[in-house]
Amino acid sequence: MSANPSTLSRQGWDRWNLGTEFGIDDSDGDYQSLRAAYGDLPEDPYALGSGRYRRYARGVFLPWSKEFFWMPATESQAREGMNGYYQGDNNPEYVNVTRNLPAISDEVCNNKLLLDIIQFDFSQTRWSEDDAVWPLYVGVHLIKLHIEEEGREAVSSPNELHQDGEPYVFAHLIYRDNAEGGANLIATPEYRGKQPEDVPPADRLADFQMEQSLEAYAITDHLVSHYVGPIRKGAADRPGERAILLADWVPMRHRI
Numbered sequence: 001m002s003a004n005p006s007t008l009s010r011q012g013w014d015r016w017n018l019g020t021e022f023g024i025d026d027s028d029g030d031y032q033s034l035r036a037a038y039g040d041l042p043e044d045p046y047a048l049g050s051g052r053y054r055r056y057a058r059g060v061f062l063p064w065s066k067e068f069f070w071m072p073a074t075e076s077q078a079r080e081g082m083n084g085y086y087q088g089d090n091n092p093e094y095v096n097v098t099r100n101l102p103a104i105s106d107e108v109c110n111n112k113l114l115l116d117i118i119q120f121d122f123s124q125t126r127w128s129e130d131d132a133v134w135p136l137y138v139g140v141h142l143i144k145l146h147i148e149e150e151g152r153e154a155v156s157s158p159n160e161l162h163q164d165g166e167p168y169v170f171a172h173l174i175y176r177d178n179a180e181g182g183a184n185l186i187a188t189p190e191y192r193g194k195q196p197e198d199v200p201p202a203d204r205l206a207d208f209q210m211e212q213s214l215e216a217y218a219i220t221d222h223l224v225s226h227y228v229g230p231i232r233k234g235a236a237d238r239p240g241e242r243a244i245l246l247a248d249w250v251p252m253r254h255r256i
């Protein structure tokens with residue numbers, strides 16, 4: 001694919017700490033505003049009562065100039081404050097459905113840390129000679145799992161090992177507060193549709209949990225399957241929360 005592969009493009013997954021990469025910590029102003037955006041996430045309209053809250057925005061990234069632009073919503077979506085999210089048949093819970101998800105505000109879209117994260121993510125991707133001369137579609141999700149009750153679990157979608165269909169998917173931990181669980185498992189592709197306990201040790205490529213703000217991982221979709229475990233409330237007397245920023249990257253093709 002590329003004469004200069006990244007660990008991500010070669011082995012199918014990688015992990016980073018962007019706090020370290022960017023030389024910032026939790027006191028950074030852009031981090032604080034991005035974090036505050038998770039206080040304003042509506043419940044996932046497709047999973048009411050699940051403890052999942054989210055917003056979504058889409059952009060285009062030009063690989064040759066590294067310019068990034070947010071895309072508008074359709075007129076009808078804009079009237080409702082929504083953006084459309086389509087995964088084809090890759091999410092078994094939403095096959096061939098365009099999900100209209102609440103949009104991310106312009107203010108949050110212009111957050112410098114968010115834009116730096118998008119540039120960092122691009123720097124880890126590798127594209128074929130053909131894809132590198134077309135725009136890339138970037139889907140950005142702010143997703144929070146929130147649990148108020150002891151003994152309840154909030155799950156990611158889909159709740160099984162899966163592949164997303166987008167060639168690269170990045171997950172950035174924005175914060176975790178009084179939350180347990182949410183372990184990540186990365187396995188070989190044949191475990192798509194299976195549960196983590198179905199994967200023998202030899203096929204478990206990575207088992208880890210993100211704990212620090214701005215920890216991140218990514219997967220090269222066709223090389224691996226992946227899973228995120230449910231989260232539960234921790235011991236403290238307040239809700240448990242885990243806030244993630246997802247960025248998925250897809251080459252654009254012309255339709256003729």
Ligand SMILES: [Fe+2]
Nearest residue numbers: 163164169226
């Ligand atoms: Fe996924």
